Amino acid sequence: QFKGKVRIKEVGPRDGLQNERTFISTADKIHLIEKLSESGLDYIEASSFVRPSWIPQLADASPVLTRLIRRRGVMYAALIPNLRGLQRALHVSIDEANIFMSASEGHNKANINKTIEETFPILEEVVKEAQANHLTVRGYVSTVIACPYDGPVQPEQVLYVVDRLVEMGVTEISLGDTIGVGVPPQIERLLELLLEKYPPTLFAMHFHDTYGTAIANIVKSLEMGIRIFDSSIGGLGGCPYAKGATGNVATEDVNYLLTAMGYETGLDHGKLLEAAFFIESKLGKPLKSRQLEMARGE
Ligand code: HMG
Ligand code: MG
DSSP states (O other): OOOEEOEEEEOIIIIIGGGOSSOOOHHHHHHHHHHHHHTTOOEEEEEEOSOTTTOGGGTTHHHHHHHOOOOTTOEEEEEOOSHHHHHHHHHHOOSEEEEEEESSHHHHHHHHSSOHHHHHHHHHHHHHHHHHTTOEEEEEEEOSSEETTTEEOOHHHHHHHHHHHHHHTOSEEEEEETTOOOOHHHHHHHHHHHHHHSOGGGEEEEEBOTTSOHHHHHHHHHHTTOOEEEEBGGGOOOOTTSTTOOOBOBHHHHHHHHHHHTEEOOOOHHHHHHHHHHHHHHHTSOOOOHHHHHHHTO
8 A cells, every 4th residue: 555755865876986986987977876877866976076186086076967868847956065065065056965973972083083072163164155055964973873093973862963963953864874784673772762763754764785684674663653764776885984885775665665665766676777778888897786686587
């Protein structure tokens, strides 16, 4: 039976590609984004305005956003670490600024070279400037279950960062299991704490699938009232500053799960697979998603 709508936010062109060694040309990145937008996805994180020397793959964020043919009704967002990144993004126009930090010190330091406390004023500056330019801001909190440097992360640490981001004016929080180690009881404990204070509509869940638990964690999140999920086409991705973190859960696998459960995603499954096969051919290695394996007859 029909269970309502769920929104899938596509992060493959950013979270996926940032971890790929094979350089994907600007034209191919644009082609991927355009194919994704044809599948009905209405939110695509197109690139990242971080320091290019940290993520060389996405150094072409500006030409990607400039040359892209934008589809009406699709939001094109980008990852923004600081004011310098926001200025670059404003120059080429984005629909939402996605700021990010971690719930744990170790990963925050490795990923953005700052302590947690040093990070807040930098992000606050970004939010103010984004709002002055009529942009909404999404905030990622990484390592919400565990940190590759510090070990287990307590839900209270996540709440602390969420509180600060909400105070700044962030309108959506994406909770990242960056290294993909979480299991449903941990997701439940985390969301129980956050949902005592905030409505489920504030949150998106961002699962990496290192140990194959992302789908189980999505089902748990659905039970807890979450209706926004991040995913990457073909299961692309990882975090270059979190060793062992593999790709995001695959968009086509999430779409299968949700539609088979009776949720409406508005996505064309065939077109998702086309986009996945396209980027797979450019990377020159087989991507791992159950739907792709089925389509290949494996
Ligand atoms: P830093 O080296 O400490 O930079 O990097 P700084 O602020 O000290 O500045 C040094 C120089 O870099 C300056 O140039 C700046 O202008 C320049 P100089 O004056 O020396 O010539 N610079 C920039 N240039 C272009 N664009 C910029 C920029 N910023 C500074 N935006 C910084 C600090 C945060 C920039 C760096 O650490 C960085 O870029 N980190 C990003 C790492 C990253 O992208 N990680 C992956 C994304 S996060 C993720 O994947 C997790 C997520 O998916 C959720 C989950 O799964 O949990 C979101
Ligand atoms: Mg991620």
